[in-house]
Amino acid sequence: MGLILLGIFYLGFLSMKIKFPSVILYILFGILLADHLNDNEILHIASEIGIVLLFFLLGMEFSISRLGGIAKRAWPSGLLDVVLSFGISMMIAVGFGMDLFSAFIVGGVAYATSSSITAKLLDDNSRMANSETEFILAILIFEDLVAPVVVAILIGMGSGGSFAANDLLFLLAKITGLALLAIFLGKVVFKKFDHLWEKIEDEDFKTALLVGFSVAYGGLALFLGLSEVLGAFLAGMMLAEIRYLHRVEQTVVPLRDLMLPTFFIYFGTTIELGNGIPMPFLLGSLLVWSMVSKVLLGTIGGRWYGLSKKVSLRAGLSLCARGEFSVVIAATAIGTVKVMAGIYIVVAAFIGMLLFEQAPKITNKVYGKSKPKKKDLKVPGT
Numbered sequence: 001m002g003l004i005l006l007g008i009f010y011l012g013f014l015s016m017k018i019k020f021p022s023v024i025l026y027i028l029f030g031i032l033l034a035d036h037l038n039d040n041e042i043l044h045i046a047s048e049i050g051i052v053l054l055f056f057l058l059g060m061e062f063s064i065s066r067l068g069g070i071a072k073r074a075w076p077s078g079l080l081d082v083v084l085s086f087g088i089s090m091m092i093a094v095g096f097g098m099d100l101f102s103a104f105i106v107g108g109v110a111y112a113t114s115s116s117i118t119a120k121l122l123d124d125n126s127r128m129a130n131s132e133t134e135f136i137l138a139i140l141i142f143e144d145l146v147a148p149v150v151v152a153i154l155i156g157m158g159s160g161g162s163f164a165a166n167d168l169l170f171l172l173a174k175i176t177g178l179a180l181l182a183i184f185l186g187k188v189v190f191k192k193f194d195h196l197w198e199k200i201e202d203e204d205f206k207t208a209l210l211v212g213f214s215v216a217y218g219g220l221a222l223f224l225g226l227s228e229v230l231g232a233f234l235a236g237m238m239l240a241e242i243r244y245l246h247r248v249e250q251t252v253v254p255l256r257d258l259m260l261p262t263f264f265i266y267f268g269t270t271i272e273l274g275n276g277i278p279m280p281f282l283l284g285s286l287l288v289w290s291m292v293s294k295v296l297l298g299t300i301g302g303r304w305y306g307l308s309k310k311v312s313l314r315a316g317l318s319l320c321a322r323g324e325f326s327v328v329i330a331a332t333a334i335g336t337v338k339v340m341a342g343i344y345i346v347v348a349a350f351i352g353m354l355l356f357e358q359a360p361k362i363t364n365k366v367y368g369k370s371k372p373k374k375k376d377l378k379v380p381g382t
Contacts, residue, residue: 084293085293148229178230
């Protein structure tokens with residue numbers, strides 16, 4: 001485990017130097033070490049804690065009021081994203097002979113844009129103040145909300161046996177019940193969390209409290225046959241409106257940053273490339289469509305959001321990278337589907353980064369460069 005942590009340090013440092021997503025480097029590291037780390041229980045447990053903390057902190061960004069505000073403005077574009085990136089990708093997989101469960105996994109893998117890669121690229125390219133950035137972030141947030149539900153449905157569908165319409169309704173009822181319990185606890189019980197937080201002076205106890213709470217609610221979700229990812233997200237939502245939110249986040253973030261890379265490494269160890277690239281024609285079709293779907297999302301959804309044609313195209317080209325949420329969904333797959341999904345994520349992340357970098361040049365070629373507005377200069381004394 002010590003060598004893994006040293007590898008995480010080196011790959012994280014390397015990713016900053018070469019400006020390449022660390023997520024992809026961690027997956028490749030896991031693939032290289034698959035023979036030595038396969039079925040490593042310590043790595044597996046660390047990876048589970050890492051992904052739980054990721055979604056716990058993500059949930060803390062979404063209060064009930066904020067969720068309502070995002071949904072009100074971004075839901076048309078968000079639903080278009082679900083249809084294009086998830087629905088049609090699923091149909092493509094079915095067209096290549098996949099069963100519905102495997103096709104659902106493929107649709108989920110192709111659906112979510114990488115929040116970490118996209119946010120980092122926006123910052124690195126000084127595009128945070130651009131007019132399309134608010135739309136991009138709204139889509140990322142919408143996808144962040146959908147992803148835990150997709151994972152929960154996949155866990156329910158993959159729990160064994162047949163999966164009928166009644167099973168889906170029961171699954172959605174459990175998701176709704178878990179969410180309502182989280183809202184109740186957040187509004188009633190955790191109103192006094194600020195007082196408890198002030199009384200705890202030892203930082204170690206605070207870390208134990210938060211990690212224990214997130215893992216426990218994730219465990220409740222698993223007990224109900226749902227995903228620990230959804231439980232952790234809802235656990236974070238309970239704390240979203242507390243006064244000392246920033247201090248709570250500061251307590252958990254260092255542990256998340258330490259544990260999360262182990263999830264991507266563990267995922268890499270589960271990918272077996274000994275038999276070559278599985279389903280190459282399906283893989284190629286998905287890669288092409290996944291890029292086209294995000295460009296269409298930008299050009300159509302961006303216009304609905306109030307952006308110009310040029311800015312909408314630039315937004316679409318900036319949403320193509322896949323990453324962490326695709327990995328979470330791919331982790332529910334087995335066999336050749338998992339191998340294909342792993343290859344897809346690595347290639348899609350790389351192509352998405354290139355399209356992001358070239359987005360301003362491409363939009364300038366299509367619509368021309370924006371002409372700077374001329375200012376009327378007044379000569380003193382006239």
